[in-house]
Structures are given as C-alpha cells and as structure tokens.
Amino acid sequence: MLHSFSYVTEHLGFCGTIKNSPSDFIVTEIEVPEHMRGDSRAESPQEIHEAPLERSGLCLQQPKKLRADQPAAVCGSRDCGGAVPGPPETGPARAGGDCCTSLNKMHCENEPELKCSPEEANILDSLLGKPRSELLSKFAYELKAAWNCNANASACEFSLGPILDKKNRADLHSAIRQEFPFLVTVTKDSEMTVKGNADYRELCQLVTEKEANDFFKFLDAKLENSTFSFEPDGNKEHRKVVHHFISRKFGKLLETKSFTVTNTNDQPNMSIIVRFREKSWSRKRPTGGLQENQDLYTAFTLQKENLETLEAIGFLASELGILISDFSYTGIKDKKAITYQPMVVKKVTPERLKEIGSRMEKKGMRIHNIHSACQHLRLGQLKGNHFDIVVRDLKHHSHDSSADLKERICEAIEKVKTKGFVNYYGPQRFGQGQNVQTDQIGLALLNEKMVEAVKLFFTPEDTDDPVNKAKRYFLQTEDAKGTLTMLPEFKVREKMMLRALNRYGINREGCTKSWLNIPHSMRIFYVHAYCSKIWNEAASYRLKTYGSKVVEGDLVLSEDNNENFSVNDKVHIVTASEESAKKYSIHQVVLPMVGHSIKYPSNKVGQWYHERLSKDELQMCKFRVPPLQLNIPGCYRPILKNVQNLSYFLEGSEKELKRIEDNYLNESKVSLHISFDLDPSCYATVCLREIMKCDF
Template sequence: MPQRKKAKTSWRPKQMHTKHRPGPEEEWRKRLPKNDGSNKNSLREDQVGITEYVSRGAGFTGVVKSRFSDFHVNEIDLDGKVLQLNDLTVPKPAEPTLDEEELAAARQKFREIITDDTWNKMSTLAALGAKDPAAQPIDIIVTALDKTERGQIHDMLKTLYSSKLVGSTVTEVKDSTEERIIRVMKPKYNSSSEKRTRWNFPGEYVHFLVYKENMETSEAASRLASRIGIHPSNVNYCGTKDKRAKTTQKFCIKRRLPSQIVTAAQKSYVRIGNFTFSNNVLKLGDLKGNRFKIVLRHVNGDEVEIQQALENLRDKGFINYFGLQRFGNHADIPTYEIGVALLKADYKTVAELILKPRSNDLPFMAEVRKKWWKERNSAAAAAMFIPNEFIEKKLLDGLAKYGENDYAAALRKIPRNMLLLYPHSFQSFVFNRIASRRIKEHGFKLIPGDLVYRNKEEMDEDIIEKCDLDSTTDIGKCEDNQEVKEDAETPASDAKNEDSIFKRKVKALTEEDIVSGNYTLFDVVLPLPGHDITYPSNEIGAWYEEILAEYGLSSEKLRHKVKTFAMAGAYRKLLICPRDLTWKFRKYSTPEETLIASDWDRIAGKADKIENTEGTGDLKALLLDFCLPPSVYATMFLRELLKSDTSAAQQLKIEIDEMSKVRDKQQTPKVNESKEDAAHVESVNEVATTEKRKLTADETAEVEEKKSKPS
C-alpha cells in the first residue's frame, strides 16, 4: 500500500484570532523577562516633568489597574449623555411596499417601459430555481428615467417578487450610446442577500456603540474594517480609549448594514449595539469627555484621611499633566527625544532612535533591532517580522525600498498620525516642565501675564490633529497603512497671515482682571510650544524659549519646512476639577474578585450581584466614579489622590509588596497555631517525664525501704 505524502509544513506560524492580541506576539510574551517591578529602565514621572501636587498630604497605598477590569471608561457625547451599551437590537431596512392602488398606478405609469410580455417573463423567472439553466436575467431599458423613477420600479419589483428576484441598475455602452438598464435576475446561489438590499435607512452613516475589553480603539476599528471589507480610516470615532480597560464609545461607518457590522463585531471580539443613523460623520474631538469607574485595590490607609483627600481633590482639582503613556515605555529612549530629532529635520537620528536596541524589549524585537544595528541590512531585518503593524517594520520597509541612507523617504512609510506622536510628545514634555515650575515658583495664585481664553466657554484645543490625546496606543504599532506624503514647504507669508486667529484666542491677565475676581487658576491655560501661539507676557514666556534652546530649538524653528511636521501650538488648562466625583470603600476576599459592573455585565444580568453584594474579606478597595473633559489623563487624577508615582513598574512593585503582606498575614495564624500545638505537646511531654521521674523515685524509695527493713 503506497504511503500518503506528508503535507508540506509552512515555515510561517498561523496567526490565530483570540480574545487577546492575535499573532506570534503571544508566544514571545511567554519568554519575556520576569516582571517583578524592578525594571530600572522604566520611565518615571519626574523624568517627564511631573513633580508637583495641588494639595499636601502623605497619600495612601492603592494599586491602579491591578486588573484591566478595574478600569472602566464610558464616553460622554456632545449633549452630555454618558454612553452605555444597553440595546442590542439590530435595525432592519424599511421594506418598500406598495398597496394595490399604488401598484396599479405604477404599472400604468411604466406600461411602455415594462410591457405585458416582460411581466410574464419575470413571473416565469420568479418560479424557476436559482440553479435552473433557464433562469436568465431580464433587462429593462430605463435610460429615459431619472433616479426617483428607477427607484419606483425597484419598489414595484420588491413588492411583487420579494426575495425571489433582485434588480440592479447597470450602465452599458451599445453602439457608442450609453444605456441605463435594470437587470432583473435570481439572487446568486451563494451570495448574501444583504449585498442586494437597497439602502433604506434614515441616514448615510450608521452610528453605534462599541464595548471592548483589553483592546486598543485602533485595533477594534481595524478588526471591524477588515471583516467588513473597508479601509480602517473609514471606521470613524471621537477619541481613543485606554487599552487595559473595559470601555464604551461611539463608532460610525458609512452605508453598511447593521447586521453586517454585527457579524463583523462577533468575529472581532467586541460587542456593539445602540444603533442610530445620521447624515453626519463622527470626528475626533466630538465628545464632551469621559466617565471613569476605577478600582484601587490593596488600599492601606485611614478612611477618614482618605475621605479628606478625596474632598480636597473634588474641590481643588489636580494639575493637568500629560501622563506617562504619552512618552513611551523606555527611559533610555523617551519618545520626546525622537520628536526633537524630527523637529530638527535630523531624519537619520530619528530612524536610529526608533530602531536602536533597548532593554526589556520583546525578544523578537530585540533580535530585529540587534540585526539592523549591527548589519544595517533593512530588508533582512524587515523579513524577521511576521506582524506588519509595528512602526519599526514600516520604517525598515522604507529603508529597504528607498535606500539605507534615504531616511527622509523611509520615514514617509510610517502613518502620519503615528509619526506625529513624536513631536507632540516633545510639546507635552515642555508643557509638563512649565506647569511644574509655574506651581513651584508661583503657587496657586494668579499673576499678571497669565493666559486665559477670551471666551470662557472655549474647550481645550487638541494638540494632535485628528488624534485624541487620551490614546494609550503603543508607540510602536501602526493604525493603518496611510503613508506620510511629502508636503511642499509652507510660504512664510501664508503662515503669518494665519497667525493672528489662533493667537487671539487668549489674552494676558492684568492686575485689574485679577482684582476683579472674575478669574481663578482654573481659567489659566499654558501653551504647548509652537510657531503660531501666544506665550504668557511674564517670566513664564521666557521659560519656554529656555527649554527649547536646551534642545537646539526655538518657536520659529517649529515652523518646519515640511508642513506635516510644523507645530503651530495649542493651549491646555493648567488645573482640572473632576465632575460628579463619588466614592465608596469595599471589602473583598480575592484579587480576582470583580468589583465594578460593566455595560456587558448589566446586559447579562450580573450587575446586581457585583454591585449590591456585601463585601467580605480582609482586603480593602476604593471604588471611584467621576467625569473628566477630553484629553485629560485619569492617571494624573489618581496620582494627586495617592501622592505616588503611577508608572506601571511602580504600581506592580506596590502590588507585589501588598500581596506579600497579605500572604504573610494569612500564614501567621497557622504558624502561631503550630507553635501553640508544639508548646502543648512539649508541655505534655514534660508532665509525663516528671510523672515518670516521680514514679521511678517512688519505686526506688520503696525498694530501699524494703532493703532497710529486717527480714
């Protein structure tokens, strides 16, 4: 019997779509160095200018994001409504139906277009099977009709034949003449009826809520786009939300059936619902803020003092720093340094910093970086990648395509929104340093020259054009394949004509303004450096130029010769007060216990059990509920409350220490019990030994007594 030929094994491992990130990264993560919180190369807050606090106090111990389910975010729309996934109804298109009178009138209207013979043929076609060879399409010439009239014919066919026949309008050229034809046919045997359904919804755009867990917003959008068959840029949303969290936010897609989107969502490991329709597309920034529900675990502190700290935070607010996730993961190569090189048009340094080897890297990425750094063979290094979404892969492809020394051209392979994160990181770094120095040297009083919006209702401007600052996206991954195009140099005259509009958004406070009592420190804004920005008209304005000069830059140099990299600047509030802040303490027994009900828990009927169960156990948590404006970091709120570093490494170290204390506490009673048991046994043994000695002594005395007696 001949042996069966073995199937050829592919060298490329299959990428499975799992609940977590797909691809070989899951395998590599298993080989990561042990994460024990001792990573000395992890970025600290003081290294990015985060040093001051609003209120004094010792703070207390509490672990942030012990589990991703401890961090919930719900978007707040422009109407101030907190968005919650609570309706899974899938809307269906309105079926066009005509009553007998309307049908008779339509047949009469189009009697010259659709003759009795054509009607008979369509009736015969409707009765045939889909695979019947005789089931041939029937063409109706409709060149003379407008779009509305063609729609009336489609409605008539739908009313008469339902799903037995489908019609589509096509254009054909015959004898150099263009003809419009409604082609009537049997539905294709293996095609989805959705593809043949006319758009009968009350709006061009389908709006819906997306609930995701432990997934980046860009990844959710990319997965939906892939399964629907559109480019990721056609999936629109108002802002990016945290990855390590449970989040709900609004998406929109143009002219795709809700049932089709639901199917794509099921394969993308996200939940969707609350469908609405609109003729308006969602844009980044179309939100009023975010509602946060956060658990701090392993809380260790006096409850009275903690409540006082919460009241201070509610009334006095916190410094509106840019959080650590803004600056990457590595202290040796912070993202703002790459931004400086990009702003100085030093493209070689930009490329080298992105590809430079670093500690605590993913094992496969460490090998890629090492190979490129040593050999400078971009094609060979790029071939080591299996996932394509990494920014390093895009850059290596660019170097391989345009030449090992054409760094400027290679960088254009990186999506614009990802590349801009580097210079925006530098702007954020400058803002943090200025904010800290402003608080340290001048405290919380207004000073002449402070900037405020002329219109007090102005929202904070978003530094990132079409990219929300709440993003916690890994700087190393690309959202889509949209390359940066080389822009023409911006004429100086054109740029100067545009300066005044943005500069007039703010004014400098005078002594009279301060005395009037119309302004507080919550009205003060600080600029993010740029070429089209108003700086404070006091010593703070000079601080900006000092910091820029440290890095070989100036405000004028931020008017980059490539328009894409030109930094106009923006304004950002110095202090932020949380809204609707509430809190409560809760006991729990295990680190795995769920303490906040998510939108999906409510749909599944689990919310009551999670929220209303009396907590038991030796562990204590603090449950926080509050709202923040767009682009404000919840981690900076938590930093002000805890008075501790919010870096992942520091939080992990705290959690390890607290868990160690819990284990020691649980083991202590057992040890004491064992010691008591041992003492009891020893005591019993001593009594027995004493009794034995007494008995021996008595027996000896009795023997001696007998010996001494005469016989």
C-alpha cells in the same frame, strides 16, 4: 514622567494600586450627540488634519475647507467662514437696520414663523449679545415676510457692526447661515452686514422651501463625503432645470446625479442627489455611481482589553484587508484597561464587520452597536470620558502616623472634588515604561532628524517576543526586507514604514518617505507628545514659581472659561492692576502648548519656555515640518481641571469593613471604587495622583 511634579491640594492622601487587572480600570467615552457632529465648532485642537491633540485646549487652527479651489464666499473678505459660493460682492450702500422700516408695515397672510432652537439662539446670543441677536431675528422675519408677499427687498441690509476678531466673524458667518439659510453675510473692513440670499430665493422657485433650507445648510456644513437628496421628482424637464441651476451657481464645488428611488407604493421614481466634488489630488473614483465602497461608512463601538487603540486598529485593518487610515476615532484610549469607544470605518459594510467579530474576541476586542453612518469621526470630537476605577491594597503613606485610613480617603477625594487637579498629560501619553518614549521621537521629527527618528521608532523593548526580535534585527542589520518577514501582520505601522525603507533606503530621503507612508494622525502624534511634555514641565514650573496666585504676565481666558473660544484674541495677558485687584482665579489661567501661532506668558514662565526650547535646539523652530506635511499651530490648556459626577464607596468583607471603620488597621483588604467624568484630554491617572498623592 510626573515624578516631583506639583499638586494643587494640601491633603496627605494614601497609597494603593491601580490596574491590577484591566477590569479595575474601565473607560467609556462620552459621545457628542450625533446631530452635533457636523458643527465646525466641535473641531478638536488635535484633529486629524494639522491641529493639536487636545480639545480641552484652545485651538488656533481654522477648520479645513473641503477644497482649496472652492469658489469665493459671498463676503468680500477672506476671513468670512465661507458663505454660499458665488462671486465676491461689491455690496450696495449700507442701510443698517433702517432699510427694513418699510417691511414693518407689511402684513401678509401665512407669514413665516422663524424660531431659533435654544441651542442656535444661545450661539447667536453669545456671539452678538441678546439685543442684537433679537434684532437680527426680526430682520430675518421681515425679509422673509416681504419675499412671501413678492415684495422687492433685495437692497435691504442689516448691519451687525464691526466684528474685529477674525474667529468670531467666522463663527458668526456659520451660525447665521445655519440658522437662517436664506441670508448671506458680507464683511467689509471688519464690519459685517446681512442681507437676503438671491440664490436661495431662486432655488425656492424650483423646489420647496424646506428643500432649499436643507440644501443651503448642507452646502454650508461642507462635510466631506456627505450627500444631499432632493425630493423624488418624476418630471424630467424640471429635474434638468434643477441640475442646471446647481451647475451654474455651484458647479466648481458640487456635482449632481439623478438616480432611481422607490416610493411607498413600490413605484420607481427619480431624485437628484448632490455631493461635493473630490479634491483634485485624490485618487479617481471608481465607476458605478455614488454607492461605491468609497462612500460607505460603518460605525461601531470598540471594546478592547489590554490593547493600545492603534494596535487594535492594526488588528482590525489586517483582518478586513483595508488601511489603518480608513478608521476614524475621537481619541486614544488607555492600554491597561477595558475601554469602550465609538469608531467609524469606511469601505466596510456592517455585515462584513459583523463577520469578523468572533475572530477579534481572541485578540481582546469586541465589536458592539454596528450600524451605518454618514461620515467619519474627528479626533477630539467627544464630550469626555467616564471612568470606573478600583484602587486596591489601600494603606497610609509611610510618613502618615494617623490610624484613620477611611478619613484620609474621604478627605482626599472631597478636596479634589472641590479644588480640582493639575491638568498634566498622563504617563501613557509618552509610552509609560518604554525604552524610547514618544516625545523623544517627536523631538527628532521637529529637528528634522529623520534617520534618528526612524531608529528611535524601531528601538526594541527588553523582551524576546517576535515584535521586539524584529526591531532588534532591523537596528543591527538595517535589513528592511528581512524585518518585514519577521513582523506579525497586525503591526501595520511598522510594516508600512519598512516597505518605504526597503524601497528608498535607510537615508534621509528613505526615512522621510517612511514617515510619509503612515497616516498623518500617527505622524503628528509623536510631535504632539513632545509638545505635551513641554506643557507638563511648564505647568510644574508655573505652580512652583507663583503657586495658585494669578500674577502679572499670566495668560487667562478673557470671556467666561469656555474652551470653545479658540483664537489668540481670546487669551488675555494679566496686567499689574488686575493682579492687585485679584480679578482672575487660577482656574482661568492657561498655558500654551508650543506651536507657531501662540503667545507666551510675559512673566518668568514665558522666559522659561524660550530657555527650554533652546535646550532642545528648537529656539528657531517654526513648528512646521514641511517634509512630513506637519503643521503645529499650538493651543492653550487650562492649568487646573475639575472632576465631574464623582462618587465612591469602600468594598470588602463585612469583617474588613468593620476593621477599617474602627480605625483598627493601617492597611486592609478593602478596595476603593471610584467613578467620575473628565473632559476630553484629561487623564484619570493624573486625577488619581492628585487624590492619592502618589505617582503611578
């Protein structure tokens, strides 16, 4: 798939083999710290709900709200990040920062201490700039002081000025509410103002300030299936008042229930638990309270060997008797490797998961670090991956006459360590070596050729194992029911599709139903594979046409090469004067992953995109496939990437190491051990390709 594609470095490289055995290629996922997993800014461009796969790109998809019918935000604008639910504000006359002048004169005992954590301060500083961020903190401090003195500060507002970028406004709404839960944000004609949250102040009359803070942070995070508990409260009348307050203010969004808890003296007490109401289209909850299996999450680390991630999940789902959609994970890991990745499964207890551990070992899997969790994972919700790789059969390229193999290896690694590598999607993305690759299925789906897509999906490989025999039988007979009996239980995707085909037939409707019968994340996986193929070709064309020079019409990140910026306004088209001034470097250049909400380069590369899509009959494609509920907004991906924490050494017998040290052989039995970290969606095989200057 990468044959004849470009390189960014100029060294000669060397030959070798990788993946001689799974233990030669070990992948360990670098997890996002648990306390950050609820942050909406960690959304992946390839999240399970209608977003592109790669977190390394700039996602245009806004985080999905928990409910379509949730109450309007306090701000009067739809682009608000969804502040505390309530009626839209008409808003008093703007007071800017001057309204709080009178508050400056107040000196109350026990004034609240408002200190941002470094991480939260950095978020606000980056969005507002440090001077304005400090003024906001001062406003919040003085407002809270006035409240504590029972002063009337309800009319006081602080203006943040015009915030033109919609995504910036949404991020700012969320950051302010997480840092200062007692504030609300209001947008009018792109101008944002901040004022005290009357609902917060009312709740503080009923519960402690800490409980009020935690409640509004829970409310703002909107994490599906999450719950919040107030402190135990033995006063029934007081609990009733709290229930009524939440019902009155947030009844369309939240529901409450009292349940029994046990204190440190083993004495029973009552507490109020709050959770988000289920979506109207979801199935009814089972009776029996909040502690049903629907709300149960178990986290674990999956170690697998010589298995695809989805194949491993199929085995687990079959063994546990649950759906594959009950599993969540942050990324697809290599098959020909030993990989370690966190997963979360719902409706399964830790004890149940432990029970199947020994049986899974026979399938090439081990389950580690089993523990309870409070929510699912999202695709792309990872910091990156760590790789430990062994390259064997080292030798020179045939065109390299040098005798110094060690020098070639060191030169190659140091060059890539300094300059980076072309950020191609790796061959495993497309089904390396398969008769039908995933991008072909994705193209058929984008063209809404449902029958063709199904037949491509069931195209067998050139082997006679039970799975390929079943696929071959299906294509020859179109006997979905008979094929079902031939497939092993762990082939969950195939079986789900075949059940729909058996019921609805091998026609457009039946094939559409069969695709809808598998989880959304699997359906969109094929479309993203096609988008990835186009990106690879575009990157190669861009580098062959313009090289490492940044030219007029290129797309670059306009503010710091920070991949968390995720809207079109953060992508800038290079001007002629900027090209002349060499304002940008090639590491700032991004290319679009095709979709309905991206902009294209305004140079030859943009024209190439249009011609390439026309070739696949997608010139009029809106990158939405309504029959399959697929929505592809698109994103941006840097052309080049850097490798982090790279280290390496040569291993072999003392004799072999001496021979290579003395430059005696052109090839040897010495192996190269190399370790490094890559950002999410970067491929180790692509990095190795750049180092070694050979395709795998």
